[in-house]
Amino acid sequence: MGENKPMIVADNVVVSLDYTLMVDNQVIDSSRDTEPIEFLQGYGNIIPGLERELYGMKPGESKSIEVLPKDGYGERDPEAVIDIPRIEFPEDIPLQEGLELQMQNVDGDVLNAVILEVNGDNVKLDFNHPLAGRSLLFDVTVVALREATQEELEHGHVHSGDEDEEFEFSYGEEEFLGDIDEDETDEDDLLPSSPNGSL
Numbered sequence: 001m002g003e004n005k006p007m008i009v010a011d012n013v014v015v016s017l018d019y020t021l022m023v024d025n026q027v028i029d030s031s032r033d034t035e036p037i038e039f040l041q042g043y044g045n046i047i048p049g050l051e052r053e054l055y056g057m058k059p060g061e062s063k064s065i066e067v068l069p070k071d072g073y074g075e076r077d078p079e080a081v082i083d084i085p086r087i088e089f090p091e092d093i094p095l096q097e098g099l100e101l102q103m104q105n106v107d108g109d110v111l112n113a114v115i116l117e118v119n120g121d122n123v124k125l126d127f128n129h130p131l132a133g134r135s136l137l138f139d140v141t142v143v144a145l146r147e148a149t150q151e152e153l154e155h156g157h158v159h160s161g162d163e164d165e166e167f168e169f170s171y172g173e174e175e176f177l178g179d180i181d182e183d184e185t186d187e188d189d190l191l192p193s194s195p196n197g198s199l
């Protein structure tokens, strides 16, 4: 590998980034109190609207970036809100509005949902990402840049220590496991699993 330190954010460069994420003027996530995130640029490891605006930035440079829903977590999908009969849930789950649940579909994929409403015999679940339909405002600072290793390039993501790092923005106390595949949010395919401990 070369000894040239990358000068600007470009494809195949590992970016160390400080960020603060605001929605409706509220800070909902920030790396400033922890440590910068590190990711491989150009591989879709962060949301597209953010990645695109980082090209050409230099270490030490800061920028405010507005990301519209289509370049962030997508628009809200009304079809990702579904009613599931109350009887399908284990009795020990305290079903109430606002409770975050993890559901597993028949393929074993874990989907995050929040209870919108408990209405008689039905529980209305929203499988949209909580940031779907929202405009995101990021204040970012490029902390450092480095060349990726060959292995990182082959994998398409950074390696920190010997752990593969998958980066997700957090919202509130929960980490999101990933995007919800709307095709899978068919109520017949869903099996409730335990609450994710947000009580």
Ligand code: ZN
Pocket (backbone or CB within 6 Å): 155, 157, 158, 159, 164
């Ligand atoms: Zn890897």
